[in-house]
Amino acid sequence: MSEIMLSPRLNLALAKERGLLSVESSELGTVKQIVHLGIGAFHRAHQAVYTQQANEMCDDNWQVIGVSLRSVSVQEQLRPQNGLYSVCQTDVSGNSNSVMSVVKDVLVLPNEPIKVLTALAQAHTHIVSLTVTEKGYCHDPASGNLDLENTQIRHDLDNLSTPTTAIGLLVCSLKDRYEQGFAPYTVLCCDNLSNNGQTLKQIVIQFAEQLDKELALWIAENVPFPNTMVDRIVPATTKNDISELTRELDYQDLAMVKTERFSQWVIEDTFASDRPKWEKVGVSLVKDVEPFENAKLRLLNGAHSSLAYLGFLMGYDYVHQVMENKDLAAFLNHIMQTEIIPTIEPPQGINLIEYSLDLLQRFSNPALNHRTYQIAMDGSQKVPQRLLHTIEDKLEQNTPFDGLCFAVAGWLRYSMGFDLKGDPIEVQDPLADELFNIQKHDFYDIDKLIDGYLTFEKVFSKSLCESAVFRQKLTYWLGIILANGVETALKILLMECSNISAEKV
Numbered sequence: 001m002s003e004i005m006l007s008p009r010l011n012l013a014l015a016k017e018r019g020l021l022s023v024e025s026s027e028l029g030t031v032k033q034i035v036h037l038g039i040g041a042f043h044r045a046h047q048a049v050y051t052q053q054a055n056e057m058c059d060d061n062w063q064v065i066g067v068s069l070r071s072v073s074v075q076e077q078l079r080p081q082n083g084l085y086s087v088c089q090t091d092v093s094g095n096s097n098s099v100m101s102v103v104k105d106v107l108v109l110p111n112e113p114i115k116v117l118t119a120l121a122q123a124h125t126h127i128v129s130l131t132v133t134e135k136g137y138c139h140d141p142a143s144g145n146l147d148l149e150n151t152q153i154r155h156d157l158d159n160l161s162t163p164t165t166a167i168g169l170l171v172c173s174l175k176d177r178y179e180q181g182f183a184p185y186t187v188l189c190c191d192n193l194s195n196n197g198q199t200l201k202q203i204v205i206q207f208a209e210q211l212d213k214e215l216a217l218w219i220a221e222n223v224p225f226p227n228t229m230v231d232r233i234v235p236a237t238t239k240n241d242i243s244e245l246t247r248e249l250d251y252q253d254l255a256m257v258k259t260e261r262f263s264q265w266v267i268e269d270t271f272a273s274d275r276p277k278w279e280k281v282g283v284s285l286v287k288d289v290e291p292f293e294n295a296k297l298r299l300l301n302g303a304h305s306s307l308a309y310l311g312f313l314m315g316y317d318y319v320h321q322v323m324e325n326k327d328l329a330a331f332l333n334h335i336m337q338t339e340i341i342p343t344i345e346p347p348q349g350i351n352l353i354e355y356s357l358d359l360l361q362r363f364s365n366p367a368l369n370h371r372t373y374q375i376a377m378d379g380s381q382k383v384p385q386r387l388l389h390t391i392e393d394k395l396e397q398n399t400p401f402d403g404l405c406f407a408v409a410g411w412l413r414y415s416m417g418f419d420l421k422g423d424p425i426e427v428q429d430p431l432a433d434e435l436f437n438i439q440k441h442d443f444y445d446i447d448k449l450i451d452g453y454l455t456f457e458k459v460f461s462k463s464l465c466e467s468a469v470f471r472q473k474l475t476y477w478l479g480i481i482l483a484n485g486v487e488t489a490l491k492i493l494l495m496e497c498s499n500i501s502a503e504k505v
């Protein structure tokens with residue numbers, strides 16, 4: 001440990017001395033700017049990497065100003081390092097590290113609101129991108145509409161010049177550009193929402209309509225919100241990761257991010273003005289993102305959430321451990337191949353069977369140490385687009401969806417807030433209290449319990465709440481999980497599903 005403490009901290013002088021920067025930004029052309037809201041590990045391991053690679057490939061000079069909406073931690077990590085950080089790609093074959101220099105600064109909104117608004121107003125800011133997680137959109141997950149009851153949204157509507165949410169911040173700065181007669185920027189949503197760009201556009205317009213109908217119209221007609229599909233598994237960095245990297249490199253990097261080798265980004269090519277030449281470094285700029293996004297949200301994220309709830313309840317801390325359990329691996333294979341794939345129009349050039357087998361490989365990467373608890377967070381904001389939309393399609397197709405229903409039941413069981421031994425689970429979810437209250441009174445009466453869940457329209461759409469088939473299946477599988485525990489219930493499910501497939505043959 002003392003050796004690690006004695007190692008110098010990564011910064012510009014050290015990076016130059018050790019030749020860690022492939023190209024210096026001062027040697028490149030005119031500065032163009034992306035302001036990124038929500039500069040967590042995902043942005044640093046994904047979009048920032050592509051932007052840096054595009055700079056290097058095309059002698060361009062795009063820089064990122066990161067904004068944290070609340071926490072000071074990323075600023076504390078990055079400022080002393082002059083914005084430099086390592087991306088450590090890892091799998092069983094070992095690690096490869098590279099140092100990123102594309103992030104110029106990190107601003108913390110509550111502490112530096114003027115600096116943030118200035119960055120958004122600058123003419124060389126062409127793009128404002130976001131990874132603020134699902135709950136950062138302050139919307140109703142089932143309907144996709146802005147939640148006007150949200151206290152932060154209420155605050156921002158009453159105090160637009162001191163916004164606290166990404167939505168308030170976007171409207172405040174777009175209003176400024178509109179009033180000054182300046183060109184808008186492109187708003188690039190990089191979170192795992194269905195139709196993410198269009199969903200954000202609708203939320204921003206609904207917010208603006210509360211204040212100024214003409215501004216709302218200007219946004220609707222002039223500001224592009226391209227849809228995107230983003231994919232890279234990026235677990236939260238741990239102290240252990242930092243210590244290991246320090247041992248390996250002999251300098252400390254408190255802002256490092258750890259990720260897999262795989263990375264994918266598909267973007268709808270509708271920008272207001274300039275953008276990095278991402279297409280030169282493997283990003284797909286396409287007309288229609290929807291098929292890519294459906295495949296990714298339903299297969300990767302749907303399977304991820306399913307394995308997180310069921311795996312956590314079965315005592316597994318990490319995703320790769322879940323994959324070592326034969327029943328869970330068989331379950332994931334079943335929901336992907338039999339239930340989810342038939343609901344997806346294959347994106348051009350992608351074989352969905354191979355895609356889902358690759359996902360199982362990616363989940364099995366033991367070097368990532370990706371926590372089931374991390375994925376389990378914010379279920380109410382994730383489950384609709386990851387599992388429930390697929391179930392809606394299954395109902396329309398009139399085909400079996402017991403596995404998906406089992407996963408939803410797993411989420412509800414997790415949200416009850418105690419594990420199979422009766423020990424508390426700290427459920428992190430903006431709707432945790434509402435979910436907890438549903439089961440508090442009706443825990444012992446499964447029909448009443450399901451009545452409670454199926455009137456929770458923030459999560460379950462009207463069509464699901466009214467579907468007798470969905471109600472019957474959810475009642476059945478949640479009942480089996482509550483009576484037998486997840487492990488036995490899973491064996492019952494696998495048996496019943498193989499009977500269903502055998503009957504079909």
Ligand code: CS2
Nearest residue numbers: 230231232233301304374375
């Ligand atoms: C994960 C995603 O935490 C989660 O909910 O499912 O962050 C997932 O790792 C990424 O979407 C992969 O691209």
